[in-house]
Amino acid sequence: MTASRRSILAALPAGAAPFLLPRRAAAQPSWMPARPVRLVVPFTPGGTTDLLGRLAARGMEPSLGTSVVVDNRGGAGGVIGSDLVAKAVPDGYTILLSNIASQAIGPAVSKHVPYDPVRDFTPIGLIAAVPSAIVVATDGPIRSLPELVARARTGNVKFGSTGIGTSSHVKLELLNRAAGVAILHAPYRGSAPAVADVLGGQIDGLIAAVPDVGRNDRLRMLAVTTPERAARWPNVPSVREFGFETLVATNWFGLSGPAGMPDAAADALHDALAKGLSAPDAQERLLDFGAGPHSLSRRDYEALIASDVARWARVAKEAGIEAE
Template structure:
């Protein structure tokens, strides 16, 4: 994947090369909308809104974040796949929309591998294993032991069947051999409510979505799924430290456009987005969400997300997960 944290000075110099050609054809009065295929308050939504103001200031166009939730993010993805390739309709996507969803849904109204242009990767973040604040388990191993003692098994929630959160739970089931039943919801907020109410036993959520609940004490984090501990939760161990060395799952978020975008337009938009993420304010906002800045330009980003889709396809085959609606 290369080094995502590139030298900022060299990067800013390189982005200027595409500016003159871009300026000749770009209409700075046209609104640019960033479509999110999930409900407000989720990781993609939070990252998009954290950067929208900075992108607007640098690009010169009015910007808006538009939520189009449903079908594992594919409703929002379809909006962008069918949009004009003029740079005014872009998708805030990630491991869910461009990794898991195309792996589990066989009847998508678009071809994920063909109908999008990779513009820029923005950030990466861990998933985190969370339980109710007063759950007796203090560690992952304690949770596994108490779950094995339940004759009817346990439940795990996600913001929808066929999402990356669902697949992370399935991966945990495969690694532990626990009797786990998936409970899908339309959005992550309701899962959090039901975990706090004791109606669902556990959830693996993207860190930005659940960080506030953990910091406020409403939920307990047992482990993060990243290779190393995260800055936002320094006292929470990794899954490897918790006794599961083969359990590493990191999510990413980036911007996609429709297919057939002009390369000069892609380079300019990519430069603006990456510059915003790498700015002091952009980094501050992303880190506050529990995300790590990990920018990549169009070519590197394109190769990375395609590799991630192949990885999730293997998990789907192993877990025998299929969603057709």
């Protein structure tokens, strides 16, 4: 198992290990699409999910011999687009940009998700596992994670999030529990207004996906939530270096189809994805997102999803998090 593969699967419980398989040897696929494939991205254009979906689509097209058309179906935290795919014909022509928000955290914090995130989908493969970062204003008084924890123990500290029940929110709860503090939560509608208030001094910081905050020189990244440091930000420590093992978590993005998709179709799509992402330009682009190279089989990706569904359900229940 490669180091990057170990990193991605680091959060899996020991009981998941027997289900992990090595990558299949490359072989001529027994299924090839006869018409364009639709990739439903359950968020609006321009964000991390959309950009990764377009990267995957472009990389898959040469192997599939047809177009992979991105169809943005945003709404309800990714639920609308995900439900569309869950109910689609499982023939390989409609697939989903599956992700931690709509497949794990959303079902954990909401009673109204109309699909089962494990039972109603066929995992195809991982695109990227992107770290979050704990960030504060560069010109503010907090310069390290230990300083943040010390300040939170002696006075009020307020962090924003991208909304109640989002990945940003639940990771703040994990930080509070790991450090034994009570950082106050201020929900926003997305990362942009939260970042604006960090820079304006209305709140002390936030936890957000690295692509949303990592290139902003006015923000200081105190730590990333992956087990190891991100290649593009080698000077930013991992939360593991501070002993916050329970805060290790990634924002994963991959491809899934409806339940009941034939293995031949899922295997062909997986192989096209793996080949497209192995191209040097794709690897460079993934590094810009904070994601290193990986090699997850379909079963590895299935195990990752199942593990995170269980993990975030437990966190949401223990912290009393429920989406509005």
